[in-house]
Amino acid sequence: MSGQQAKRLPYFGAPPVREPRRVLDEPSLRGRRVILSTPEGFVYDMRAVSSTRQDATGRTVLDVVTEEDYFRWMFTQAEPARRTFPAELVWVE
Template sequence: MVTEPVYPKVASDGSLVVPIRPPEPREAVAVADYPGPVRGERVVVLQASAWVFDVRAVSEKHRDNRGRLVVDVVHEEAYYAGRTAEPTTLNAEIVFVERPRTV
């Protein structure tokens, strides 16, 4: 698990105030270009007319029988429910790691 520190501020009355703000935005990275392991990562899939969210990678990137770089994905509901869902194999160029780890 990766954590990010939160720095409380001191209010005028001396109490600690923890600012509630979203984490800094991170640019999604195509699985084809992602340097780390992708199995288990939350990913976003680019389709012809929309982005598909709530998807998890269930394999590392690999070459299919035609030589294309691909990754297997399932809907997040199936991933967390522990159901054996048939994965969909997609081109690694259109699948993006949603929140890539910062170094």
């Protein structure tokens, strides 16, 4: 960004760019926005609703829900349909 452009932005300017981080490197996950890596591409607007854990096969997994279902759950206490996803394919926004 040039000096002229920066002067036109109010307050602190543009927010810093955020790099996605591996779920396995994060200390707490519940409620965090996550990105799923699938064969069809990346899936955004998801929320983690559990910590990482080992499934029956020994794979590290966590439960995720859509962002819409997450907020419905927070406001109405209607339990969302959870989807278990391999942790190595999940990134924190």
